[in-house]
Amino acid sequence: MIYLILALAALMLAVVLLPTSRKAVTSTEDTQRSDLLEERDLLVSELRDLSTQSLPEAERERAELTFKARLARVLRALDELPPAPSGVTLSRPAHLPALLVTLLCASLLIGGGFTFFQSWRYMGVGDAEAKQLQNVLKLPELQSKASRSQNPEDIRAYARAAFDAGKFRESAQAYGDLINLTRDTKDAEALRRLGVFMSTNEKFRAQGLGLVQLSVQLEPKEPEGYLLLGYTYVNNGAPQEALDAFLKFRDLRPMSLEADEQIAQLRSALGQNASGEELFAQNCSSCHGTQGEGKTAPSLLSSAAIRDEAALRNIIQNGVGSMPAFPELKGKTLDALVQYTQSLQK
Ligand code: HEC
Incomplete structure (x- = not known):
């Protein structure tokens, strides 16, 4: 029903605006908006493509989440831009009916945005x-x-x-x-959510940790417990414990990306290496696909280049053709990535 009204309003708007479109003045300044719109369309089509690829369920969900998060960011950025120029000059006052219908449609759209169309801007998110x-x-x-x-x-x-x-x-x-x-005092949800907040205050951070630890004891299978435990340890200046907790969270909820950034940060702070799989996901999968099956960049699954370790290292560090170089991947990090990339063919 909502979509019907929306579609109808859009149709009326189009019909009314069509004759005036030849006089349209489109601002060229708003390149930021068009960039964002382009990115949005790209993300939407990539999301659509995902569903046609034969990926394992977990991989797909993970990739989907990444795209959706990026999409949400783009939509938010779009929201924050000043209103788009209408691109229409109403230079002909004779078009009074047209103006009226336009106003009607616009108010319907805007009014709708605040009331029953709450979610229309977030379609696909x-x-x-x-x-x-x-x-x-x-x-x-x-x-x-x-x-x-x-x-x-x-x-x-x-x-x-x-x-x-x-x-x-x-x-x-x-x-x-x-x-x-x-x-x-056995309300695990309340304990951990109160505890993590307490841990943000220096005076209460030890008590906060106690509460979150208690909640994890009470509900050892609840992923959120470990996620909040991770944050609470960070606030208590215990990076290793925090990392362990975040890793446990990811074990329990492998589809979630919520802890990934924390894990990467803590690892680098602790001088530990990310696994080859994580490195591939962070640096390569956006072009080569989550399993190296190919996407915008060629598949690596039958590539001879990755069987030759020296060639592979060279490609990663220096790039090849339109592929960018990754000079920051070196040492043990590079070793782990190379090993994992080669294992994709086995
Ligand atoms: C921005 C997109 C992009 C990213 C990110 C990217 N690649 Fe590539 N990669 C390409 C493109 C495009 C080619 C094909 C280049 C050419 O031959 O012109 C390519 C080629 C390769 C090849 C050679 C394949 C062959 O058989 O010739 C390897 C190996 C490779 N990439 C590995 C990686 C690894 C490992 C990573 C992560 C560190 C990575 N790529 C990240 C776009 C990317």
Whole structure:
């Protein structure tokens, strides 16, 4: 229904604007926008292509998540740009009806954007992104409900929505209220979400760590426990423990990319090497595919170049043809990547 109205409005707009389009003045200044739009279209088509490739499920989901995250970033950047120039000069006042219909359509679109079309701009983006927005919008209502009723379930609903919306202070406060009210010291979700926030304050970081550790003991199979434990260790200045926790999180939720950046940072801070698989995923898979099966760049699976170790090292360090060089990959890092890349053919 919503899409029908939207399509109808767009159609009317097109019909009305078509005759005036010859007089259109398109701004050439807005190159940033067109770049972003181009990137968006590219990402959307890459996402579409993904579904036609015969990849293992896990790989596909991982790749999909990456694309969706990039897409979300592009959409956000687009949102932040000033409104696009309409590109239309209404130089003919005789077109009053046209103007009226245009205004009607525009108000329908804009009004829709704020009300029942909440999600239309986010079409094709992961549910998580849309949900986060909805959560932000729901917060005031949930908060007043919780403070009115003082019902544990209402408080939890508010705490969860605040957490999902990235409002960690509000969320921690609510989880604290919840524990105070229920006196339930085995509420793992509340413990870890309160604990990780406490750990951001120097005075409470040790106590925060205690709470998150307790939550992991209570729910040893819950991935979020390890993710938050990782952050809490970082805040407590314990990088090795943090790394172990993030790795455990990724074991439990291999599709998630949430800890990848932390893992890479901690590894380099600790002077440890990323695995060849991670290095390939970070540096090569965007062009050569997640398994080296080929994408925008040729497949590596039947490439003779990767069987020759010296040639492979040379290609990575110096690039070849339109492939960029990776001079920063050297030493043990390069060894691990070379080994992994060669293993793709076995
Ligand atoms: C920006 C896209 C891009 C990235 C990133 C990239 N490559 Fe390439 N790669 C290419 C292109 C394009 C070619 C073909 C170059 C040519 O022959 O002109 C190529 C060629 C190669 C070849 C030679 C294949 C053959 O049989 O001739 C190897 C090996 C290779 N890449 C490995 C890697 C590795 C390993 C990484 C990660 C460190 C990587 N590439 C990252 C685009 C890329």
